[in-house]
Amino acid sequence: MKKKIIALLSTVFIVGSLAGCGTKTQTEGTASTSGKKVIYFIPIVDTGAYWSPMKKAAEDEAKALGYELIVKTSPPNETQKNEKHIGFLDEAIKNKAAGIAIAPMDPDMFDKKVKEANDKGIPVVTFDADVKTKENRTSYIGTDNKLAGEQLGENGAKSLKEKGITKGKIAMAAVNLTQTTMTYRQEGIKAGFEKVMGADAKNFEWLEPIQDNDQSAESKRQLEGQITSNSDMVAVFSLGSEGPDTGVMEAIKSQGKAGSIYHFGFDYTPTWENGVSTNLISGIVDQDSYAIGKTIIDTLDKKIKGEKVDGVYPVPVKWITADKVVEYGKEKQKQFTTETK
Incomplete structure (x- = not known):
């Protein structure tokens, strides 16, 4: 009986050790479980007419270029939103991501953590807003x-x-x-x-x-x-x-x-x-968020491969009067459907 108990405990120990090793590899490795290089994409939110096409474009382009895209964000009413997103940055650094794309909500609060990633050789692209010190990031992509x-x-x-x-x-x-x-x-x-x-x-x-x-x-x-x-x-x-x-x-x-x-x-x-x-609406200015999402991944891809990239990739806005909004919406949907096939 004693020998049977010892054998059983040994089996449990071995299985448990193997399971622990597996967990460690998944959380600390430089690649995902699929073996692909990982890019972290950290928008302010990922829903809505502006953010959803951007996220979709980033996902499509990352897939086309052979990366795994990890999307991290939080609800609009998150009380500690800045701190939470800085935590996402820290996670990307600890997991040795190949690249990071982030929309910093505060230029000062995100500056130090972006610099930390940059100092560790991880290219960081900012979008929608920028950090205080331009030298701390690779590129800014989006609207002025x-x-x-x-x-x-x-x-x-x-x-x-x-x-x-x-x-x-x-x-x-x-x-x-x-x-x-x-x-x-x-x-x-x-x-x-x-x-x-x-x-x-x-x-x-x-x-x-x-x-x-x-x-x-x-x-x-x-x-x-x-x-x-x-x-x-x-x-x-x-x-x-x-x-x-x-x-x-x-x-x-x-x-x-x-x-x-x-x-x-x-x-x-x-x-x-x-x-x-x-x-109830008189006119709007619109950003091409799909173009922003695609450019984010393309820029990180070039930097990861050691190619030269620009410090800023501006994306202009368009003025649309109310009487043109419906037709403009049809064109936006057509463009989005075509580009995401």
Whole structure:
């Protein structure tokens, strides 16, 4: 009996040891379980009309080039979002990823960890927003958010001037007002608006910006309050994402201000189509997020192979008036379907 017990314990020990070794190899190796080199893709979120095509393009291009893409992100309302995403960066470094792509929400907080990856020979591409020290990353890919904001502000001002509006209150709504992309967009919108309005710019008052953490009910509630308190409101700029887009349109509708409060937004989403015929959206600027996702992987691939890459790959935005939004959406869908085959 004693010999049988010893034999049984020995078998358990051997099996357990083998299982432990297997786990260690999977979590610490430089390659995935498939044997492919790994690229970490860390967007702010991975859903919505802007982020989903970008993620899809990155997945398609990574597959075509023979990489495994690991996507890491967190919900919009994550309370420790910066810390969590820095943790994803740390995970990529510890797992010796072949490359990292990240959308840093704060240029200072992400700077040190990006430098750490760079110092360990891991190329890091930033997108959507950049880190503070440009030398710490390989490339930035995406929109110049201040210039994009200027373009939206300029076109918004032109639309108001064409309607003879030269004074009034203006609101803004965003997911997160401290996020780098949002601060740049705010600055750009005001600069572009004032540039076009000229001397009349002083007749407008910018209200306290709204933050809704991508919760449409919250932006709706806050904007309804601002509309009630400011009967001379003439425009709202929403800075991107489904929460503010939907919340702003619902607030304008609920207050009976469709056609008298003009709404200008960021990035195409089918949501806009619901507001075209009811005058709840006036025009948008749109980024080509699919092109951003593809360029991210192509750039990392070149760097991993030792080829020369540029420090910045700018992706411009397009201005689309409300009457063109539906047709533009069809073209976007056609392009996306073609490119993802």
